[in-house]
Amino acid sequence: MVELDEAKRRWQATMTTIDVEQVALADALGRVLRAPLRSRWPLPVHDHSAMDGYAVREADVRGATQAEPISLAVVGVAAPGHPWTTALAAGQAVRIFTGAPIPAGVDCVVRQEEVGREGDLVLVSAPVERGNNIRRRGEDVEADALLVDAGVVIDPDVVMALASFGCDPVSVSRRPRVAIVTCGDELVPVVDAAPGRVVDIAGPTIAACCRRFGAEPRCFGPAADELDALRRTVEEARASAPDLLITIGGASVGDRDRVAPVLDSLGLRWEFSRVRVKPGKPTGFGWLDALPVFVLPGNPGAAKVVFGQLVGPALAQMQGRRLADEVRGAVVSVPLARDRVRATVLEVHASEAAGRLRVDAQEANSSARIAPRLRANASLVVPAGDEPLPAGSVVELALRRPAPRRAPPPVLAFIGSSGSGKTTVLARLIAALSADLKVGVIKHGRHFDLDKPGKDSDRFRAAGAAVVVMASPDLTATLEQPERPASFAELLLRLPPELDLDLVLVEGFKYEGLRSVEVHREGRPMLCRGRGFEHVVAIVTDSPRLAPPGLPCYRHDQLVALEAMVRSLADEFPSTSA
């Protein structure tokens, strides 16, 4: 039995690259490019105009003004494919269209909207910068530059580059032919599906996986669990001249699991015959002469997992294809059950907030079931371990379907001049709300000290660290020295989305236009009476008679009413006003 990584290394070391074929550019989408694309000439190949207008000489129009426009004689027309070949003399202009080569003597183009035209004269009423609206030779692509590497899967952008340099036909990897042999006399084809029948699910599933990796699958079987019959099916599959043979089922230890004996009798040289992974233990790989063979378990979920971990990457390597890095980092928010001895491929639910992925829940890890795989949107490999993978772990996630977005928490600011009682009101509110809500706070300050001078973290910060993260068992803090003051929107992103806050309360930031409660005390200015404070939705004051009519009004000690108001605002306004 080998570890998953070792299994990968074994086929990687021996798998060869398939031959190259030529396909029409029109059919090249999705194929693997085999020759790197180098530019055969610069792009643009000559200086050309970026606009419809007039090609002029900067020196001629330097003194132009609205009051005294300069008139130039229009001596010709330059269009794409139809250049104007006479050099421009002083006092002349050429009518020019987007994409036309720049005539000799011209050093700028002025857009037609910016000039007047009177017969054969063009009137320029402002100076034009040299180089204006001219695309320079080679500014897009230099000559003989490497544009696309071999091994890239051709997408529409690559088609655009191939077309630019006349690459048709294109050198691509031949599609690997894959022969798939399903085993088990209980299996019926999909068309004969009925309750109680065991349908060949894994065959079509693995065929679909092969297609996704650019291969051409062909299914053989189902073969009976009997040595001679199975050998005949394997030989029939082999006779179809595949580049890869896959068997599904009959790979375990049961009396009817006949794949290994049949492959042995045909002379298979095994690289491995068991992998320490869950699901997928009865997985093997070897060679029948020059034909690589993967032996997959019969449970469809297990076969699919093994395909994702081993067979798909092998098909990619066979085609010389660079596998794009499709895994993404994510934080685990619940402990994930795993196997004690085998690395486990888990099916999970991931969600996204503020661009960060979180694993929220785990599906059953049963290789014989299909529903968990439909419900999950991502999978990940966890190493074997005695304990569940703890919450807070960072993992690499392979996302199969889009992760749903979690809504950002509602934001409510408390504004007011100093001495208004703002901090006291907020602290009392937080205490009341935190009984059942997760409250985050963002506080504005002109200057503040979190760390005592001379303490370790202060010394690291003073030494120039861009950020210092401090952690003790009951408190973590991030001290950042931003290159520019962080915007309020950036500060919101500092609140870890994993916390799933119910509400964000803000002290200050009165000019951000946030939904705000003003806290006011007699004798100080009342902000909400002035202009630019229309976002104030309630006021806490000891002089209600001063408050604008209609604005909900509370006294500093009316905490219960205030709390109810904040809760209703939180429900009413699901996000920031930004």
Ligand SMILES: Nc1nc2c(c(=O)[nH]1)N[C@H]1C(S)=C(S)[C@@H](COP(=O)(O)OP(=O)(O)OC[C@H]3O[C@@H](n4cnc5c(N)ncnc54)[C@H](O)[C@@H]3O)O[C@H]1N2
């Ligand atoms: N005593 C032990 N039993 C089993 C072991 C073990 O180590 N000791 N391993 C288990 C594991 S893990 C797996 S996975 C399965 C795989 O076994 P096989 O590869 O031999 O698969 P089969 O026995 O042929 O079939 C298993 C199961 O899957 C159904 N099946 C088979 N082919 C298909 C198909 N093409 N489409 C849909 N379903 C298919 C088959 O009817 C069985 O129900 O073995 C465990 N047992």
Ligand code: MOO
């Ligand atoms: O390894 Mo099996 O594939 O868990 O069911």
